[in-house]
Amino acid sequence: MGNILFIAEHENGKLKGYSRELAGKAHELAGQAGGKAIGCLLGKEVAGLAEQLGAFGIEQAYALEGATLEPFLGDIHARALLALIEKIKPQIILASASTTGKDILPRLAMKLKAGLTTDCVDLKIEAGKLKARRPIFAGKALMDVSFNSDVQLATARPNSFPIREAGAGKKASVEKIPANVGGLRVKVKEVKQAEAGMKDLTEAEIIISGGRALGSSENFKVVRELAEVLGATVGASRAAVDAGYISHDHQVGQTGKTVNPKLYIACGISGAIQHLAGMRTSKVIVAINKDPEAPIFSKADYGIVGDLFQILPILTVKFKELLGK
Numbered sequence: 001m002g003n004i005l006f007i008a009e010h011e012n013g014k015l016k017g018y019s020r021e022l023a024g025k026a027h028e029l030a031g032q033a034g035g036k037a038i039g040c041l042l043g044k045e046v047a048g049l050a051e052q053l054g055a056f057g058i059e060q061a062y063a064l065e066g067a068t069l070e071p072f073l074g075d076i077h078a079r080a081l082l083a084l085i086e087k088i089k090p091q092i093i094l095a096s097a098s099t100t101g102k103d104i105l106p107r108l109a110m111k112l113k114a115g116l117t118t119d120c121v122d123l124k125i126e127a128g129k130l131k132a133r134r135p136i137f138a139g140k141a142l143m144d145v146s147f148n149s150d151v152q153l154a155t156a157r158p159n160s161f162p163i164r165e166a167g168a169g170k171k172a173s174v175e176k177i178p179a180n181v182g183g184l185r186v187k188v189k190e191v192k193q194a195e196a197g198m199k200d201l202t203e204a205e206i207i208i209s210g211g212r213a214l215g216s217s218e219n220f221k222v223v224r225e226l227a228e229v230l231g232a233t234v235g236a237s238r239a240a241v242d243a244g245y246i247s248h249d250h251q252v253g254q255t256g257k258t259v260n261p262k263l264y265i266a267c268g269i270s271g272a273i274q275h276l277a278g279m280r281t282s283k284v285i286v287a288i289n290k291d292p293e294a295p296i297f298s299k300a301d302y303g304i305v306g307d308l309f310q311i312l313p314i315l316t317v318k319f320k321e322l323l324g325k
């Protein structure tokens with residue numbers, strides 16, 4: 001069995017939560033397979049962050065460092081990674097199913113002529129190869145995927161695995177590799193920060209989403225107030241986005257983001273198949289809807305039948321009390 005290379009991501013000088021998850025999973029898979037889990041970070045100066053992967057049981061990591069690696073460009077990152085892959089020849093290559101991972105891994109799979117399974121919710125080793133489980137048919141079923149190729153690639157959906165700190169306080173041994181990839185075909189002119197203080201939907205542990213029923217962007221205030229108390233990220237249905245109540249980066253669903261939080265609260269959302277496709281793997285789903293027949297209730301663990309404009313302010317007050325805020 002060969003080694004596992006996983007790509008870790010960082011933002012504002014911190015490892016992303018889903019990369020910490022993936023580090024633990026890669027360590028576990030390497031244990032099952034008898035190979036090594038090797039981490040890799042890309043950026044201007046990332047050796048210090050690569051060392052931190054030691055906390056998740058990772059002993060070896062690479063820091064690919066170069067001025068052209070930030071801001072992120074999939075083409076540049078893929079080319080830097082290909083040089084590393086040629087050097088260390090991993091059998092399995094993993095990344096998170098984040099915007100970054102979804103951009104890089106298909107490029108690598110194509111160059112390596114290797115199989116890729118995307119958006120996996122579980123990964124294991126079977127007969128010396130990776131076996132991946134992923135949702136299909138808009139999340140209605142799960143499919144187990146085996147690989148024919150010698151090299152196997154997969155992206156893992158954030159929040160699919162627990163964060164396992166297998167080596168608290170330990171540091172990975174890091175090799176720095178200069179990666180000044182040239183020949184930029186596109187130029188990033190501006191990077192716009194998402195809403196301050198709010199986690200991206202794909203890595204949020206709690207999401208409160210509003211639908212068409214909100215009626216206006218001002219009315220989204222009732223959703224935002226509860227989100228602030230719970231430290232949640234605000235999501236939305238496409239109907240709310242199309243009506244201009246909130247921007248598209250908040251959209252959950254088939255043509256929005258796929259999310260996997262611990263708690264998903266759907267407010268005034270009917271539960272169309274395209275919305276469910278983006279959130280049905282949430283661990284606990286709560287629906288608030290005034291129509292007791294709304295399809296969302298058939299997918300919800302808890303349902304509140306009533307007017308969201310009455311219910312959300314009550315929840316906000318109660319959670320403030322409970323959390324001492």
Ligand SMILES: Cc1cc2nc3c(=O)[nH]c(=O)nc-3n(C[C@H](O)[C@H](O)[C@H](O)COP(=O)(O)OP(=O)(O)OC[C@H]3O[C@@H](n4cnc5c(N)ncnc54)[C@H](O)[C@@H]3O)c2cc1C
Binds near residue numbers: 271
């Ligand atoms: C190709 C394609 C891709 C799509 N992609 C997506 C996608 O990514 N994401 C997505 O969400 N949709 C997507 N859609 C649209 C989807 O089919 C639905 O139209 C959309 O999800 C409906 O949004 P909604 O639930 O907010 O609105 P509605 O279906 O209109 O539901 C509103 C709900 O609010 C309830 N309600 C009304 N007033 C109140 C109140 N005061 N209190 C409590 N409840 C109230 C109503 O009972 C109703 O159930 C897509 C459609 C297509 C064709």
